[in-house]
Amino acid sequence: MVVAADASALPLERANPSALPHDRELLEILRPLRFSVDARLKKNMEFWVSIYTQYGMHQGLIHDSKYIDLVYEIVELSPADLHRSPQKSKIVKEAKKKWKRLLLSVHRKQNQPESMTEEERKLFLLFKDVNEPNKFLNATHRKRLRLQQGQRESYLAGLKNSGRYLPLMEEIFRKEGLPVELTRLPFVESSFNVRASSKVGASGIWQFMRATGKSFLKINDAVDERNDPIRATEAAAKFLKMNYESLRQWPLAVTAYNHGRKGMMRAVRLVGSEELEDVVADYRSRSFGFASANFFCELLAAIEAEKHSERYFGKIERLPPLKFFEVKIPDYVDMRDLVEFLKLDINAVKELNAGLTDWVFSGVRLVPAGYRLRLPDDGSPKDAAARVFLAGYAEIPNIFKLRAQIRGNKPRVRQANASLKKE
Numbered sequence: 001m002v003v004a005a006d007a008s009a010l011p012l013e014r015a016n017p018s019a020l021p022h023d024r025e026l027l028e029i030l031r032p033l034r035f036s037v038d039a040r041l042k043k044n045m046e047f048w049v050s051i052y053t054q055y056g057m058h059q060g061l062i063h064d065s066k067y068i069d070l071v072y073e074i075v076e077l078s079p080a081d082l083h084r085s086p087q088k089s090k091i092v093k094e095a096k097k098k099w100k101r102l103l104l105s106v107h108r109k110q111n112q113p114e115s116m117t118e119e120e121r122k123l124f125l126l127f128k129d130v131n132e133p134n135k136f137l138n139a140t141h142r143k144r145l146r147l148q149q150g151q152r153e154s155y156l157a158g159l160k161n162s163g164r165y166l167p168l169m170e171e172i173f174r175k176e177g178l179p180v181e182l183t184r185l186p187f188v189e190s191s192f193n194v195r196a197s198s199k200v201g202a203s204g205i206w207q208f209m210r211a212t213g214k215s216f217l218k219i220n221d222a223v224d225e226r227n228d229p230i231r232a233t234e235a236a237a238k239f240l241k242m243n244y245e246s247l248r249q250w251p252l253a254v255t256a257y258n259h260g261r262k263g264m265m266r267a268v269r270l271v272g273s274e275e276l277e278d279v280v281a282d283y284r285s286r287s288f289g290f291a292s293a294n295f296f297c298e299l300l301a302a303i304e305a306e307k308h309s310e311r312y313f314g315k316i317e318r319l320p321p322l323k324f325f326e327v328k329i330p331d332y333v334d335m336r337d338l339v340e341f342l343k344l345d346i347n348a349v350k351e352l353n354a355g356l357t358d359w360v361f362s363g364v365r366l367v368p369a370g371y372r373l374r375l376p377d378d379g380s381p382k383d384a385a386a387r388v389f390l391a392g393y394a395e396i397p398n399i400f401k402l403r404a405q406i407r408g409n410k411p412r413v414r415q416a417n418a419s420l421k422k423e
Contacts, residue, residue, distance in 0.1 A: 048301030055150025107136035158191030163318025187302035228355030251276035331401035
């Protein structure tokens with residue numbers, strides 16, 4: 001449903017959440033690494049801070065996509081609306097039609113403000129700092145009227161989940177000589193959901209596309225390392241380093257994570273500037289849209305929201321860091337047999353080995369030979385724990401240990417398993 005649009009309830013203001021700290025502490029700390037934006041994009045960062053910290057998923061901001069902080073209306077979505085896409089689309093469509101109608105009316109009356117209604121006057125004043133011809137008419141374009149749903153709940157969930165992975169991720173980035181602030185990109189991409197997947201096929205906390213992921217990771221029907229937060233972080237570090245070596249500025253290198261390295265190199269060449277603000281202002285390309293133009297600002301907003309998380313969310317208890325040891329599996333084996341023979345906690349194994357596909361856990365594919373299986377750390381020395389595991393593994397009958405991946409339902413292995421159990 002949409003909140004009643006009486007004039008007193010209209011947001012019609014530049015987004016400037018009161019929760020945002022007045023100091024520039026974050027940007028000053030990051031400035032030596034050029035993890036900052038100038039005044040032209042600062043409002044974009046502030047907008048995303050409000051999306052992450054102030055607005056929930058039941059709230060949608062109807063706003064201008066070019067002047068991102070121009071918010072027309074906050075649409076309220078009921079739980080039922082959120083689960084009914086056609087209903088949600090209808091609500092949003094009606095809200096956009098209303099604001100297009102008002103913008104056209106203001107365009108016609110802009111030289112006679114006294115003839116405007118109260119709503120129209122507020123809309124007229126909203127654009128007072130926008131200096132371009134036909135600004136109200138241009139704002140009616142279908143790509144300019146945009147809905148942005150709040151993400152407070154998902155960001156908060158990501159903040160809690162991030163405790164599992166960030167210590168390891170920061171260690172990986174330090175080894176690569178990269179700023180650890182980059183490890184906050186999964187807040188933007190996935191909210192640290194290891195099983196996150198997009199409509200276009202991106203997967204994991206770093207949201208690698210299959211084609212890009214194959215350059216750095218193993219991806220097949222048994223293993224998809226895009227979903228392994230540790231392997232995917234190693235890949236992301238290499239990918240971001242490659243971007244930086246080509247683009248020489250972190251705002252550009254981070255944006256290239258979304259838009260592509262070659263695409264950003266082309267943008268820099270055509271605009272004639274290595275400043276992200278210039279690229280966003282002057283580069284015109286069908287592929288360089290809202291998501292690419294805002295990607296770096298979203299990262300800055302995610303860093304800000306985490307740095308001052310207590311200010312925005314209150315005291316937050318993060319999940320403890322993952323603790324595990326690894327063992328190299330010598331053969332192709334059925335995960336169900338490993339769990340049964342070695343009395344493993346299947347839920348713990350699944351959490352620690354998110355890179356293994358569901359087909360492996362269901363037995364349709366085998367755990368590949370050479371796979372480094374992660375197992376829960378019980379506090380004993382890791383070398384000793386690995387030796388204990390491998391000693392138990394050696395006791396598994398050889399019929400369950402294969403030299404190649406089995407296709408289909410593996411009837412020979414399953415029948416052998418059943419026969420041994422009967423004995």
